Amino acid sequence: MKNILLGIGGLVVLLIIVLVTRTFLYGGAPEGVQSVDLPDPPAVSAETAAQHLSEAIQFRTITVAPGDPRPGQEGPWLDLQAWLEETYPAFHAAAGKETVPGGLTLLYTWQGSDPSLKPLLLMAHQDVVPVNIGTEGDWDAPPFSGEIKNGYVYGRGAIDDKGSLIGIMEALDALARDGFEPRRTILVQLGHNEEISGSGAQAGIQLLQDRGVEPVMALDEGFMVLETNPLTGGTLGFIGIAEKGYLTLKITAKGEGGHSSQPPHNSATVRLSRALVALDENQLEADFSKPPISDMMRVVSMEMGFVPRMAMANQWLFGGMLDSQFSATPAGNAMIRTTTAPTMLSGSAKENVLAQRAMAIVNFRIHPNNTPEQVMQHVRDLTDDIGGIEVSEAEGSIGSEASPVSAIDNRAYGVLNAVAGEVGRGAPVTPALVLGATDSRYAAAITDDVYRFMPAIMTEEDITGFHGTNERITVENMGRLARGYGQIVLAMDAGEE
Ligand SMILES: [Zn+2]
Missing domain, CATH: 3.40.630.10 (Zn peptidases)
Structure with missing residues (x-):
């Protein structure tokens, strides 16, 4: 027992040494930036x-x-x-x-x-x-x-x-x-x-x-x-x-329609809602490992306290924590991942008529880590088992890759x-x-x-x-x-x- 405790203690000490060393070695100006002497242009008032x-x-x-x-x-x-x-x-x-x-x-x-x-x-x-x-x-x-x-x-x-x-x-x-x-x-x-x-x-x-x-x-x-x-x-x-790309998808749930006095369970409108909730709860993955985000973290870490710097320097351990911190604000979230924004909704045209087609428009801003095809696949994977859901590119969408x-x-x-x-x-x-x-x-x-x-x-x-x-x-x-x-x-x- 004592040996096990000593072993664990040793591992903890080792871990701390690794974390602290990596933190001190991390950060600063991005590598490879040329230093340039700026000329003086003619004065302009x-x-x-x-x-x-x-x-x-x-x-x-x-x-x-x-x-x-x-x-x-x-x-x-x-x-x-x-x-x-x-x-x-x-x-x-x-x-x-x-x-x-x-x-x-x-x-x-x-x-x-x-x-x-x-x-x-x-x-x-x-x-x-x-x-x-x-x-x-x-x-x-x-x-x-x-x-x-x-x-x-x-x-x-x-x-x-x-x-x-x-x-x-x-x-x-x-x-x-x-x-x-x-x-x-x-x-x-x-x-x-x-x-x-x-x-x-x-x-x-x-x-x-x-x-x-x-x-x-x-x-x-x-x-x-x-x-x-x-x-x-x-x-x-x-x-x-770099700048983000753009994709707008149309998500359609189809149903029987009919009079709202005898509604079925899991109607088109309800299934569309499930799809939107699934998209909201399963955002596309963040990835801090590539520029520009990896460079940006190195630069901003120098202006931050020890703890956030340690998290940035040791993403293999604190990646989840960083993700939730960035994701907490809309601007931070937009920086690290492809964003998902349901913007337009339509269902039936009358209060006592069930929708035969419930439709949502969802706008994605594509991170350089993703392609439009990956986003489309992500949406299909999430909505596949809801039943009766169709995913297509919205008409007139100005789709573009990052x-x-x-x-x-x-x-x-x-x-x-x-x-x-x-x-x-x-x-x-x-x-x-x-x-x-x-x-x-x-x-x-x-x-x-x-x-x-x-x-x-x-x-x-x-x-x-x-x-x-x-x-x-x-x-x-x-x-x-x-x-x-x-x-x-x-x-x-x-x-x-
Ligand atoms: Zn402009």
Whole structure:
């Protein structure tokens, strides 16, 4: 007995040594990130950039439904494009501009002197989401006024995505005024309908693919530096190296129908409910072992206390605990797994009629760890033994796989990492997963190196304006965007890869 106890005691001591050692060895900047010295781009006044953003916000380039803008309603887009030409004359003189056929997406080409270098592709979008009817009065300034007050530019599109669009234009116009002549061709694609389908960006990427263009990097919206991030509470730079995919399934339960005065057990409606409960209780599996999540854990663990760090360093033992901690918040859960969201329901058309078909629409956001086929199989496996359940892709669903995960050991990521570090005043920077969809998902067709980052720093309150009330960006951030994009262009132009 004594020997057994000694044996167990020895094992416990050994386990503790392993856990603690692994914890001390764990964490820090992700491996392989290149260190890059950032060049100084020509100065751009933050106030001027903010004033220009204010003007850009006043063009109501709102997209709501597929096909927007409808024929005859292109005015705001054409006005914005004419305004860009007037406001950024040096860039427009240096670069060629074309409209991508079939829409209002713009593609600029600033020809580089060395055709052996792969071009740089900067992306942003011209359109914005609408303001919910009845909420205009909740804004501190009217949503399409572009009013500048208390150090902020207010208006729909300030963050998503006219801030980036103007930042790119400010940077490139300043470079052109300064006499900069790129060695590496600079491409700028401004999508016209990102908020509905992104068909404009898709067509633009197709055009580049037809021309055999393979960018050294495609840079789009998606992340920034967060002043107080929900993971550690401190400042953290996020660079999106992947984004989730999208799948909508229709789940149908069939039944006999008939009068509700003599209902059967386990009717179509009840079986549909069982299916939804099964989906809710059996989420797709989380996996922390691969980038970007594995990299992100290493970075954030350095900002956390010993116990959470020990859990992250020893996932073989604490994986279940980590899973339940991340899963406790919708944002954390969305980061680690494919999410399951039942959104629409229908049954019978009348209160005293049994449903012959009860139907639910379930929207999945697919993690890079999963494929759409796996999600479909998961749903079939869970609903198979309920009986009378059919699973199919919803009509008109814009199904897409998760994007590939871009590398972090190349110059492109190194440059963004350095810019994010400067914007965050030395705060750590982490690769991250973008939870929504951006135009950049199409760019994967022409380059492995797709990144999602804007050189700005925001608070949690700023982020709530994204698609919401009081969308705004600081005047200072407009200066950071102009400087950051200038740094990215110059640093990529200096690189050989
Ligand atoms: Zn956007």
